[in-house]
Amino acid sequence: MTTQGRADQGPELVEGPESSSAVEPGSYDKLVAEVTEWVVGPGEEWADRIEATGEVPEELWTELRERGYLSMAAPRRLGGRGLSFEQWLGLMEIFSRSHASVRMIVHVVNGTWRAMDPFATEAQVDEFVRPSVAGHKKVAFALTEPGNGTGADITCSVERDGDTYYLSGEKHLITFGVRCDYWLLAARLAGSTGHQGTVALMVPRDVTGATVLDTSQTMGVTGTDHAHMIFDRAPVPVANRLGAEGDGLAVALGGFLLPSRVSVAMSCVGLAQRAQELAYEYATQRVTFSQPLTSRQAIQFLLAENEADIEAAKQLILHAAREWEAGSPRAQQLSSMAKMTAVSMLGRVTDNALQIHGGLGYWKTSTIERVYRDARAQRFEEGTNEIQKMVVFRELQKSKGS
Structure with a gap:
């Protein structure tokens, strides 16, 4: 995984969806509740520890592995939980409200199997793919x-x-x-x-x-x-x-890049939701001239814009995910649309959220300061917006027969 943009220049890449299997709704709901509880509890404790030390300890990897959080997206035949892609995105959204390094670990380990598996021999599946899915090999x-x-x-x-x-x-x-x-x-x-x-x-x-x-x-x-x-x-x-x-x-970009772009896009939604949550909480508590900031129309408008921005990006991402799972020829274009839209949204939302916090938001004692810094990295993962626009235009030309 890299944090620099990747251009899918070169071969015409054939990207196909994985098995459409999914976890039963009741079990999935329990998993969502479990992950949410972990993110707001132990996840926040890990965030404080990481920011204080500047390091991600091996114990965090161990905890994520033992909880099964590194093997959620892979199919059962590889030792994964067999979530559908859309179900996986729902969990990616939640994990992304946590520290960016937590999100990065979960995103990467739940995605690299996609690049390896289609090309691996059975011996290589046993040697590389299954140990990676299990979290035993990085x-x-x-x-x-x-x-x-x-x-x-x-x-x-x-x-x-x-x-x-x-x-x-x-x-x-x-x-x-x-x-x-x-x-x-x-x-x-x-x-x-x-x-x-x-x-x-x-x-x-x-x-x-x-x-x-x-x-x-x-x-x-x-x-x-x-x-x-x-x-x-x-x-x-x-x-x-x-x-x-x-x-x-084909290994590096083929069946890996498209769903990974959609996953990164959903991580933008999760982080934006966290920024919005922090901004709203601060605005309700901060009092100026005997009134909370939420009584100010300027603040109301910023929060309203954020809410609409987040929801619009999320629905485009889910549309892209469903089209990919269905094997749609528009999946590649939609994945780039989703990624570039989500990244731009995240920039606006975190900027508004920091502005609502005023000067206090600029201090490292404020969680929004970390969220703001972390949000900037999303612009590079799985291709910059400039790369996404190239892909969207290329697909547009194809649709017009140019």
């Missing part, structure tokens, strides 16, 4: 590079010698790239161009020839680690390749 998505974009122009390369690839090049902005067990890494065969020469490799974190630099000092999403990796002929078994030679970008 897999970091490694696509972004420092010297180019994030698509068919990747330059990290491999040379094959018998049953071994020798990996050279750099990756950066790799979320969980420091603490992971494997990098799910896209590279290309040395001398190749375009998507035809790309490969996807499960690279062990402790591979020789790899230098890992911790670049975790970010504006928000405190505690989530990010890595810059440099490879100098690092040996990777050919058996660790997912799919065939030429499938690298």
Whole structure:
């Protein structure tokens, strides 16, 4: 997983929905209640601890794993809970009201299986996919590079010698790239161009020839680690390749990118709801000239705009999710529409929420300060708004026969 935008330039990507299985409504309602209770209770305690220390402790990963929160979205055959995509989004919305690093862990682990599973052999499913779904092995998505974009122009390369690839090049902005067990890494065969020469490799974190630099000092999403990796002929078994030679970008972008964009969009809704909640609570308690701020029409209008903004984005996201599950040809365009709409909404809502708090909101003692910082990161995940607009326009051209 990276926090830099990814352009799906190159091969025409075929993205299909997973099984439409779902958890029975009564059981799902109990799960929603359980997650909500955790987010407002232990989740807030973790948030305070992370902000105070600047680190996400391993104990948090353990707690999330033991509660089953890292295996919710995957199908039962992989050890997951078998939620439908729309059900998963409902939980993503709740988790996103918590600390951004909590949301990041849950989002990433519940999503990387989508990239691996369609291309994995049965042996690879047992070695990589199921342990990842169970939360026993951490897999970091490694696509972004420092010297180019994030698509068919990747330059990290491999040379094959018998049953071994020798990996050279750099990756950066790799979320969980420091603490992971494997990098799910896209590279290309040395001398190749375009998507035809790309490969996807499960690279062990402790591979020789790899230098890992911790670049975790970010504006928000405190505690989530990010890595810059440099490879100098690092040996990777050919058996660790997912799919065939030429499938690298299909693995990295194919069945993973679209639902992940929708999931990130829903995380914007959850964080915006948290900002709105904080703003409303503050406005009802803050008294000026003997009246609460909620008596001021200017504040009423800001809160009303926020409420409408959040609901509009949420409904577009749910529409995109349903279209993807149904295998609609519009799913790709709708996923980008949802992501760019949700990100813009989140910016407006958190800005309004901070404004309602006045000067006090600028202090780190106010929760809205953290929410405001964390919201800015959403603009980069799974593609910037500029990338989303490119995708939407490209699909528009197709629909017009241009």
